[in-house]
Amino acid sequence: LQLRSTRPLGVAHDFIIEAMLVGLAFMIEQLLESLPEGLEIHRRGPAPAWLAALREDVGVPVRFDQSEDALVFPLSALEARPRLADPQVAAIAREQCEMEFRQWRTEEEGVMAERIRTALQDHAAPLPSLEGMADRLAVSARTLKRHLQQAGLSYRQLQDEERYRQACRLLAKAEKSISEVAYHLGYNDVANFSKAFKRWSGLTPKGYREQHSRV
Template sequence: MTSKAIVGSYVLVLADLLDRRGLDSKKWLRDSGLEPSSLDQPRQYLDIQEVTNAIRTAVKISHDPALGLYFGQQLNLNTHGLLGVVGLLSSNVGDSLEAGFRYSATRSPLVDLRLTESGNDAIIHIALNTDVPDDIERFTLESLIYSFGTMAHFLFPGDIPPVTVEVSIDKPPHAELYSILYRSPLTIRFNAHSNRIIFPNEVLKRPLPLANLQTRKLVEKEVSEELALLTGDSEQENDIISRVRKLITEMPGYYPSMDEVAERLAMTKRTLHRHIEKSGTNFKKLTEEIRFKDASHYLNDTDLSVTQISHLLGYNDSSNFTRAFHRWSGFTPLQYRKKSR
C-alpha cells in the first residue's frame, strides 16, 4: 500500500466546497486529524488512511453520497498546480493529456492514468495503484471523471463531445446525477471490467487557446524535478540512466553535452547530475563507455583508419583518441584491432 495518496492542496478545495455549503470546514479538518496550515505546502501529501478519514467525514457531515461528483466539478486546471499549467500551455489536447498523465504522480501517486487510441476513439484508462475501500474508490473515480468534464468545459465551452464512461463500481443510488451534472452527452456503464473515459479521438488534435511551448518547457522542468524527487528510488534512477544512454547513442558520431541531454529530459543539469551520481557513475563516464563501445565497433568491424575513427568519435586530434582508448582498454587502437582480428 502506497504511503502517499494525494497532494494536500486538494483537501483545501474540498474544504472550500464544504464552506460554500454552509459547513464548518475547519472543524471537519480537525475531526479528520489534519492541520490546515500544512496542506498548501509544496509536496505535502496525505496517506491513504488520512484520505479515507477526510472523505468519509466530509460525506458524513454533508449528508451527500454524491459529494465526489460535486468535488470533481471544482477541479479545474488551476487546482492541479504546476501540472495544470503544463496542460494549459500545451499545443493541443493530446499533448496536454500525455503530459498530465506522465507527471500525474506529482498530484496523486494513488492514481495511474494512461491514454490510448482505438479506431476513432481516444480512451483514458484510470487505475488505482493500491487497494482502497469501495466508498473511497467511488469518490475518487467520480472526482476524476467530473474533473475531466470541468477542464473540457473550461477549454471548449459549449463544444464538448459526447463521452462514454465505464466504471468498475456498482451503480450508486445517485446514478441519475451523473448525466444531469455532466456538461456534455454522457453514457455511463457501471460494473465494467475497468475504468475508462471514451471520446472521439479527433478531440486530441484540438489546439489549446493558451498554448505557449517555450513557457511550457520551463514549467515542465520543474514538474519533472518534482516527479524525480517523489519517485527517487533505484528503479527511477535506472530508468533515467537508460534514457541518458539512449540520447547519447541516438546520433552516431555526435555526443551531446550534459546540458543538451538535461534539456531533452526536461530537467535541469543539476537534477540530472544528482540522478546520475545516485546510480554510482557520472556523465563523463557514461559518454566514455559509449565512445569505447563505438570505437571497438569501428576497429573490429570496419577498415577505417585511426584518424577517421577519432573524428567519428568527436576527437579533433587522433593522438587524444589514442590516449583515451589506451586508458579505456589498456591497448592502443592499432594493438586492439590486431588483437581482435
C-alpha cells in the same frame, strides 16, 4: 500540496492531474470522515466545460486560472486525527512506505542510466553534452546529474562507455584509418583519442586493431 509533472504527459496531462487532486480530496474525506473547512482544488488554465459537474461530484471549491495545480487546505488539517488511528499501525505503515520509497529511488536511478545509455546509442557522434541530454530526456541537467550520482555514475562515464563501444565497432572496419575513427568520435587530435582509448581498454587503437585482426 502542489503537483508538478517531471515528464511530459501529453494529451493526458489535464486528466491525470485532475484525477490525482480529486483522488486526494476523497482520501482526506475518508481519513477524517469529513472534508476540512477551507479545502480547495486549484488548477492552472481555464475552466473546462464540465466544471459544474466537477464541483458537484467533488464537493469542494475548484478554482481555475491559478498559478499551480494544487490541493489547498488549512494548516489545522495537518493536526486532525484520522479515524481508526493506531500508533503501531502508523509506525508499520511509515516503515513500509520508506522501504518502498528507497526501492523506487534505486529503480528510478537505474532507469535513468539505461535511458541515457539508449539515447547515447541512438545519437550520432559527437555525443551530446549533459545539458543536451537533459533537454532530450525532458529533465533539468541538475536532476539528471543527481540521479546519476545516486547511482554511483557520472555522465562522463556513460559518454566514455558509448565512445568506447563505437570506437571498437569502427576499429573493426579495416578500411577506416585510426585518424578517421578519432574524428568520427569527435576528437580533433588523434593523440587524445589514443590516450582515451588506452584508458578504456588498456590498449592503443593500433594494438586493439592488431589483436582483434588475429582473432
